[in-house]
Amino acid sequence: MKLLNHDSKATTRIASYEIFRTQYLNPDGSLIADPPAFTKDREQARAMYALMLRTRLFDKKAVALQRTGQLGTYAAVLGQEAIGVAIGHSLADDDIFIPGYREYAAQFARGVPLRAILQYWGGDERGMDYPAGTPAHHDFPLSVPIATQVPHAIGVAYAMKLRGEKRVVLASCGDGATSKGDFYEAVSSAKIWNLPIVFLISNNGWAISMPSHRQTGAQTFAQKGLAGGINGEQVDGNDVIATRAVLSAAIERARNGEGPSLVEALTYRLHDHTTADDARRYRPEAEVTAAWERCPVKRFKAYIEAQGFWNQADEDALVAEGTAAAEAAAQEFLKLKPAAPESMFDHLYASLPKALEWQRDEVAARGPVQGAH
Amino acid sequence: MARTVQKSGVLPVPNITLIEAVNLAMASEMRRDPNVVVLGEDIGRNGGVFRATLGLLDEFGEGRVIDTPLAETLVAAMAIGLSTQGIKAVAEIQFSGFLYPCVDQVVNHAARYRNRTRGRMSCPLVIRAPNSGGIHAPEHHSESLETTFAQMPGLRVVCPSSPARAYGLLLAAIRDPDPVIFLEPTRLYRLFKQPVEDDGEALPLDSCFIDRSGADLTLVSWGAMMHDTRLVADQLAEEGISAEVIDIATLKPLDMATILASVAKTGRCVIVSESPRAGGWASEVAANLAEHGLLSLFAPVMRVAGYDTVMPLAQLERSYIPDTDRILREVRKLFEMAPK
Ligand SMILES: Cc1ncc(C[n+]2csc(CCOP(=O)(O)OP(=O)(O)O)c2C)c(N)n1
Ligand SMILES: [Mg+2]
Numbered sequence: 001m002k003l004l005n006h007d008s009k010a011t012t013r014i015a016s017y018e019i020f021r022t023q024y025l026n027p028d029g030s031l032i033a034d035p036p037a038f039t040k041d042r043e044q045a046r047a048m049y050a051l052m053l054r055t056r057l058f059d060k061k062a063v064a065l066q067r068t069g070q071l072g073t074y075a076a077v078l079g080q081e082a083i084g085v086a087i088g089h090s091l092a093d094d095d096i097f098i099p100g101y102r103e104y105a106a107q108f109a110r111g112v113p114l115r116a117i118l119q120y121w122g123g124d125e126r127g128m129d130y131p132a133g134t135p136a137h138h139d140f141p142l143s144v145p146i147a148t149q150v151p152h153a154i155g156v157a158y159a160m161k162l163r164g165e166k167r168v169v170l171a172s173c174g175d176g177a178t179s180k181g182d183f184y185e186a187v188s189s190a191k192i193w194n195l196p197i198v199f200l201i202s203n204n205g206w207a208i209s210m211p212s213h214r215q216t217g218a219q220t221f222a223q224k225g226l227a228g229g230i231n232g233e234q235v236d237g238n239d240v241i242a243t244r245a246v247l248s249a250a251i252e253r254a255r256n257g258e259g260p261s262l263v264e265a266l267t268y269r270l271h272d273h274t275t276a277d278d279a280r281r282y283r284p285e286a287e288v289t290a291a292w293e294r295c296p297v298k299r300f301k302a303y304i305e306a307q308g309f310w311n312q313a314d315e316d317a318l319v320a321e322g323t324a325a326a327e328a329a330a331q332e333f334l335k336l337k338p339a340a341p342e343s344m345f346d347h348l349y350a351s352l353p354k355a356l357e358w359q360r361d362e363v364a365a366r367g368p369v370q371g372a373h
Numbered sequence: 374m375a376r377t378v379q380k381s382g383v384l385p386v387p388n389i390t391l392i393e394a395v396n397l398a399m400a401s402e403m404r405r406d407p408n409v410v411v412l413g414e415d416i417g418r419n420g421g422v423f424r425a426t427l428g429l430l431d432e433f434g435e436g437r438v439i440d441t442p443l444a445e446t447l448v449a450a451m452a453i454g455l456s457t458q459g460i461k462a463v464a465e466i467q468f469s470g471f472l473y474p475c476v477d478q479v480v481n482h483a484a485r486y487r488n489r490t491r492g493r494m495s496c497p498l499v500i501r502a503p504n505s506g507g508i509h510a511p512e513h514h515s516e517s518l519e520t521t522f523a524q525m526p527g528l529r530v531v532c533p534s535s536p537a538r539a540y541g542l543l544l545a546a547i548r549d550p551d552p553v554i555f556l557e558p559t560r561l562y563r564l565f566k567q568p569v570e571d572d573g574e575a576l577p578l579d580s581c582f583i584d585r586s587g588a589d590l591t592l593v594s595w596g597a598m599m600h601d602t603r604l605v606a607d608q609l610a611e612e613g614i615s616a617e618v619i620d621i622a623t624l625k626p627l628d629m630a631t632i633l634a635s636v637a638k639t640g641r642c643v644i645v646s647e648s649p650r651a652g653g654w655a656s657e658v659a660a661n662l663a664e665h666g667l668l669s670l671f672a673p674v675m676r677v678a679g680y681d682t683v684m685p686l687a688q689l690e691r692s693y694i695p696d697t698d699r700i701l702r703e704v705r706k707l708f709e710m711a712p713k
Contacts, residue, residue, distance in 0.1 A: 072687050073511050123509060123687025144513050145471060146443055179442035181474075207443050209419035215442045282418040341692035344685040359650075359680045366698075369691040 021234035029302025061326035079270030082296035086243035114329035147180035157195035176207025196254035225262030237265030398543035413465030449475035470513030484527030504556035517648035534599035541576030558597030587617035650678035671711035
């Protein structure tokens with residue numbers, strides 16, 4: 001569009017942009033195009049599928065715990081598991097992952113125990129202390145204030161660059177998060193220093209009750225990268241092959257000094273926003289039913305079966321093992337002794353200022369408070 | 374409990390919760406004044422995450438019930454823009470921890486346009502948000518932010534503690550010509566009901582409420598902590614101690630006259646606040662008592678407040694939030710120092 005709608009030489013085109021989308025798998029698991037090499041590796045394909053299904057089984061258990069009053073509000077990842085799997089299989093161990101709050105599959109891949117996620121949603125800070133010796137240990141924790149974590153990537157990546165490290169930051173957020181200034185501030189500035197960042201938008205169609213087309217008038221979220229001078233692309237986020245391929249390419253570009261990218265992964269939130277939400281109030285049931293047809297688990301399973309990488313016996317064994325793992329995590333979580341009340345002062349500062357000691361002592365002297373659970 | 378109670382044989386007065394009273398006040402004022410609009414995240418079809426705006430979309434339509442993008446700076450800034458045009462914007466921020474992005478807009482603009490333009494412009498807006506903890510919510514959903522705003526010149530800050538006060542104070546906030554931060558106590562949202570008549574009568578924004586009179590002790594609080602404070606007064610009454618209970622409710626501007634008059638009578642004062650102790654609004658009350666009420670005091674003024682630590686996640690929140698035991702302990706100290 002031109003404001004001066006004329007054919008005068010006074011107005012010339014100075015730039016034009018393209019947005020690409022990548023998809024390898026049809027919803028039925030059949031191939032659209034020749035897939036990348038990693039898909040030919042039986043063990044890798046099996047590992048990716050296992051992580052996806054284990055995450056789904058964990059998610060189901062977490063929702064069940066909440067429904068029976070044993071867990072606080074929980075944000076389910078049902079339907080979006082492929083994105084986390086792709087992140088987990090694209091980042092190098094010493095890269096840094098800055099998540100929102102729904103990418104459990106990626107967190108599991110990087111070493112966060114299942115139990116730790118239950119602890120966080122169960123109201124126990126200790127769940128954010130990710131184990132030493134895992135990539136998760138240098139990753140960021142879940143971030144609930146929407147989009148606020150995204151600009152941290154600028155500082156983290158700058159530090160990497162300052163030290164001459166070949167490391168990459170991946171910061172993820174939702175479609176709703178792109179409405180926040182925090183998101184724009186990060187995307188707008190990343191290219192100034194040519195930082196090694198991948199911004200990932202998990203566009204699951206909804207931000208609580210608001211459909212993604214009510215967040216912006218832009219045709220895609222991918223194009224939000226363009227205004228910051230960085231490449232923005234779409235990928236079918238329910239196609240784990242495409243998502244891994246695109247993220248890996250963006251990560252390698254960043255690692256090779258070619259700067260930041262933005263990836264919009266198209267997916268769908270099959271569950272309520274959280275267990276505290278009731279999506280039937282605002283979302284047509286038919287939309288959800290249709291979205292199940294694009295389920296990422298079903299799709300990739302069909303693909304690996306067709307490759308001869310997977311059979312019913314494998315499936316049965318994985319379901320049994322994944323269910324048991326989720327159950328074991330739940331039991332471990334439920335058996336944990338609550339933290340001592342005075343532990344609320346433990347990590348306030350590097351060491352507790354003298355002026356606050358009396359407060360900690362008062363809390364300790366009192367002990368656990370009735371009705372705390 | 375009965376759904377309605379009869380009031381002197383006229384129309385039945387609905388018996389409602391605090392959240393229903395908030396809803397009623399908005400609906401009532403929107404009916405009365407076509408210039409009132411509500412805006413915020415998920416407030417339309419979803420009726421707000423706490424259901425404060427339930428039914429407003431159906432009654433008033435999309436023009437006046439505005440579902441915004443997920444952007445708190447925008448919500449506050451849009452409310453400012455609307456209010457400068459004579460549209461009375463009632464904005465909802467979904468949870469207290471997400472008020473922080475609004476601080477820039479509210480403090481640098483809403484609270485100042487009148488002053489900066491020497492009265493040419495003004496911002497008659499309300500920002501409503503749930504406040505304080507105790508409902509086992511996730512991180513950042515249980516913060517107590519009243520002091521953050523009360524400290525800022527040019528704002529009014531209101532924390533209701535009952536359905537009737539929520540109704541009357543919200544009406545007053547919407548009608549007020551200046552920006553009002555209206556912080557609603559989540560754990561009282563559905564804790565108890567009260568008959569609230571939709572009579573369109575606003576409550577004053579510049580005076581404390583004397584909840585009950587007493588002779589031996591003044592208990593001062595606001596918002597969610599009023600509940601525990603009232604329980605403490607009940608307990609003390611059984612022990613023969615008569616406590617005067619003051620609900621500040623309109624924290625800013627602060628009506629010290631009512632508190633000073635009470636302390637002149639009782640000589641003892643305990644202030645109860647959920648927000649952190651250091652520099653909190655309880656400290657403001659205590660400082661005023663030190664300046665203007667010292668000679669009527671038999672004992673030091675005591676604060677019972679949240680600790681100076683991050684609001685813990687749900688498992689430990691009960692250890693953080695003051696409760697009847699903690700209030701009673703301070704009260705007992707007072708009576709040891711200055712027996713009745
Ligand atoms: C700053 C901020 N505002 C509001 C909220 C409440 N809230 C939690 S999740 C959410 C919607 C997020 O949508 P999106 O970014 O699309 O992520 P999704 O939940 O769909 O994964 C909202 C409004 C919040 N957590 N943080
Ligand atoms: Mg979303």
